[in-house]
Amino acid sequence: MVLLFLHFYVYCYGAFIAWRLTYPIVEKVLITLIRTGLFTHFYTSKLSALGLLLVSLIGYRGRKDENLKLFRALCLLSVGLVMYGCSAWLLLLPSPVTVLAGLYMAVTILGYLLVLNGGALLSRLLRQRLAGDIFNRLQETFPQEERLLENEFSINLPARYNLKGKIRRSWINIINPFRGILVAGTPGSGKSYFVIRHIITQHIQKGFSMFIYDFKFDDLSIIAYNTFLKYKHLYPVEPKFYIINFDDLSLSHRCNPLYPDSMTDITDATESSRTIMLGLNREWIRKTGDFFVESPINFVTSIIWFLRKYKDGKYCTLPHVIELMQINYDQLFPVLRASLDPAIDVLVNPFLTAYVNGAMEQLEGQIASAKITMARLASPQLYWVLSGNDFTLDINNPQEPKIVCMGNNPQKVQVYGAVLSLYISRMIKLVNRKGQQKSSLVFDEFPTIYFNSIDGLIATARSNRVSTCLGVQDFSQLRKDYGREQAEVIANIVGNILSGQVVGDTAKTLSERFGRIMQDRESLSINASDTSISKSKQLEAAIPASRISNLSSGEFVGAVADDPQQKIDQKVFHNEIINDHAALKAEQDNYKLVPKVGDVAKVEIDDNYLRIKEEIIGLVDSEMERIYDTPELAHLLVSKEE
Incomplete structure (x- = not known):
């Protein structure tokens, strides 16, 4: 101055x-x-x-x-x-x-x-650095993996993420898909468009044999087919492409899930029986071990194993099982026991005892639930598909690799889902073996089917190079259809998890799984003489449940698993997957439709339906005649007490 x-x-x-x-x-x-x-x-x-x-x-x-x-x-x-x-x-x-x-x-x-x-x-002026970030988005950002890590099995998804206000490029590197992949997200979150479709295309490009459960046929099947056409020349042995579809038989191949050569002992029959019965009666899953649950399963097991042993499995198909179950007890029990197989005799004996002693109420409680349930599957269309042998379910056979798509219908999920569950159960038995080609199993809307040993598959199939991808909408959906214990095992055993928008307990579970990061905190104190700001750091959730509940379509959170050969320090991610929408649309516009297998006349379907019924009637008549003509088998004839 x-x-x-x-x-x-x-x-x-x-x-x-x-x-x-x-x-x-x-x-x-x-x-x-x-x-x-x-x-x-x-x-x-x-x-x-x-x-x-x-x-x-x-x-x-x-x-x-x-x-x-x-x-x-x-x-x-x-x-x-x-x-x-x-x-x-x-x-x-x-x-x-x-x-x-x-x-x-x-x-x-x-x-x-x-x-x-x-x-x-x-x-x-009071300058609060976090005052403009009312939802604390910037504090919840963290470094993510920006390297592209590839190998012969990997799935690599380009993405971008926010780090302290700066948009950076990153990669979601699933370098070990054999440790299991769980893709979660509510409808419209982008599970199929941003994740599952890339798993299909990249694995076919890398020479995987493949099984795809296409819940809304043919959304995924058409992607798999056109990718197969593009890259089939890269396989050591060119694979075959097969489809199972119960709605349009002209688009479906025929396959017998109870193919006799694939059933080596009675445990295969037991597993098949359990799968089909629990698939048709989902409420039984939580009652496993109950008398009136295990009895129908044992009954169906005896039918399957009898047909497997009869004339080397000539009639070992699910339609023949359904028809044989409908035979009167006076004929059915002697026919089953006439095989003289001790395993069948043990399974049939409780039912036979109840029948002989006139305990019809108990017997009907044991068997009627199985007969009524299986009768839902008695349709000419299902019989046509289930009684043929266009291909076998060993999709990862190195000499005959296959890409198999099985389509469901959301309006008929209860019936179709049970049959597809049987296909899947039998396929897993053949796939999870040593010395086979690398394979990828993709299950869209996994809770709509029942597979009892999915946790065992994920736990043991890694060494056999079997990749498993499960698509679910929410963990509560798994709990409803599989029971709480099984659902928790499935959710906890997978090594790679990608989640779009989910809410409730699922969001809380994922938030806890992703861990915590160090975040800055500010507190403001104002009094008459002074204003003070204190700053501190504390551990908070890296991705809070509220953030997971409000993700946009295409925005995913998750964690990936690494390998000793390819370490990933930043396993957790929260980013937006980058899709080239214009390129994908152009590609889809040029897709070829899934080809027809062949036109099937209604008369052929009906004739096949009647033929199966006649074959069972002929089997029962011939076996009963043999029992009557053989004095050593006369003791097998039964009559109930009045």
Whole structure:
């Protein structure tokens, strides 16, 4: 301020003479200061005074006020600087020197005071770094894997993520798909479009044999077929493409899930029986071990194993099993026992005892539930598909690799799902063996089918190079259809998990699985005399449940598993998967439709249906005749007590 006063004294000296405000002592001081160069130019001393003001403001610390706005401080500062710098133009006006000097000093001092006020307000502003991030998004960001890690089995999905406000490119590297893949997300979250379709295309490109459970046929089947056409030449042995579809038989091959050569002992029959019965009666899953659950399963097991042993499995198909179950007990029990197989005799004996003793109420409770349930499958279309042998279920046979798509219908899921469950159960038995080709199993909407040993498959199939991908909407869906214990095992045993938007307990479970990160925290304390801000760091959820519940379509969270050969430090991710939408649409527009297997006339389907019924009637008649004609078998004939 002294320097600014001396500036006025020098450059408005005429006015000071007129006002009689000149002092010899001031002039002596000025003569000394002139040697420093401060007054060699008009703006030198003026800017020096302003510079000293700004230096003083840097050291000024006013009491913080949360109500002060940056705009107000900047306006005062800007207006003050303009007035302070441009006031010299007033000295050029045609007016008396005393008037111009007074006006110049008044405007300059006012500008100086405005700069002082604006600068002081800037120091009092309360700057909270996190105040604009009301949902704490920036604090919940963390570094993610940005390297592309590939191998002969990997699935690599390009993505982008937010790191402290900066968008960075990343990769979701599933380098070991054999440790299991779980894809979760509510309808519309992008499970199929952003994840499952890439698993299918990349694995076919890398020479995997494949099974696809296509819940909404032919959404995934058409992708698999066109990818197969594009890359089939890369396989050591070119694979065959097969489809199972119960709605349009012209698009379906025929396959017998109870193919006799694949059933080596009675445990195969037991597993098949359990799969089909629990698939048709989902509420039985939570009652496993109950008398009225195990009895129908044992009954169906005896039927399957009898047909497997009869004439080397000539009639070992599910349609023949359904028809044989409908035979009267007076004929059925002797026929089953006539095989003289001890395993069948053990299974049939409890039913036979109940029948002989006249315990019909108990017997019907044991068997009727199986007969009524299996009768749902008695349709010509199902019989046609289930009684043929166009291909076998050893999809990863190195000499005959296959890509098999099995389609369901959401409107008939209860019936079709049970049959497809049987196919899957028998297929897994053949796939999970050593020395086979690498294979990929993709289950879209997995809870709509029942597979009892899925946890065992994931746990043991890694060494046999079997990749398993399960698509679910929510863990609660698994709990409803598989029971709480089985659902928890499935959710916990998978090594790779990718989740779109999910809510409730599923979101909480995933949030806990992803762990915590160190986040900054600020607290504000305001009182009458002072304002203070304290900062700290603490561990908080890396991806909170609320964040998972509000993910956009295509935005995924998850964690991947690594290998000893390819370590991944940043396994957890929260990013948006990048799809080239235009390229995918162009590719889909050029897709070829899934080819027809052949036209099937209704008369062929009906003839096949009647033929199976006649074969069972003929089997029973011939066996009963053999029993009557063989005295050693006469004891097998039964009659119930009245």
